[in-house]
Amino acid sequence: ERRLRAARLAGLQQVPVLIRTGEETDLMKLELAIIENIQREDLSPVDRARAFDRLVKEFNFKHHEIGKKVGKSREYVSNSLRILSLPEYIINALSENKLTEGHTRPLMMLIDRPQEQETLFKEILAKKLNVREAESIARHIAVERARKLIDQELIDIEDLFKEKLGTRVRIEKKEEGGRVTIDFFNKEDLRALLERIVADEKVNHSQIEISVENTSSLTDEEEVLIEDQTSKSEDDESLYSVTNFSI
Structure with missing residues (x-):
């Protein structure tokens, strides 16, 4: 029917x-x-x-058989089918033209790392990354992950940061010390990250106060010991307080 309408629009009198x-x-x-x-x-x-x-699924076609029927390569068919392995929210965004088919390639590179995949997806939308930029980020993540396999403790700490802050966190270890990089997409994200860090600091401080209040029934020697430990905890807390760091 579509071809018949097209033929009429083209003014053709006969069509094969x-x-x-x-x-x-x-x-x-x-x-x-x-x-x-x-x-x-x-x-x-x-x-x-x-x-x-x-x-x-319904006709038991192989990928190369589909390719022959539609005039495409087997790789084209296989890559198209891989789109369906992505999370539903990415598939929906692709359907709504919020990202291109090319963007699915770097996202599929992180198919076994859902947190990093979601972060990259948000970054593509927020920063309007092109395909090449997204692929560069995905490759960097893969390389960094492979390099860190020799230090499982570093990976575990990085994963804890990601879980706690809800965003991509990268730890770069150097000969002495290192660097922690926290990704955010806008001012609201940055403020939310700061609130999470400050909230944790307040929780830790309240725990110290509670432990001090419960010392009324202790002996003089035990109270001195508690005061020494509390003083040390406060010093440590001050050392690692968010107010002593700059962003």
């Missing part, structure tokens, strides 16, 4: 057609309809991937 008769089954008709739909130029990457997926 292939008429199929009753030997077709309903399944064959469905297959032809799906394949014809795939070849539409305005088909979204997600709809195309879902159509390929139907051909695989």
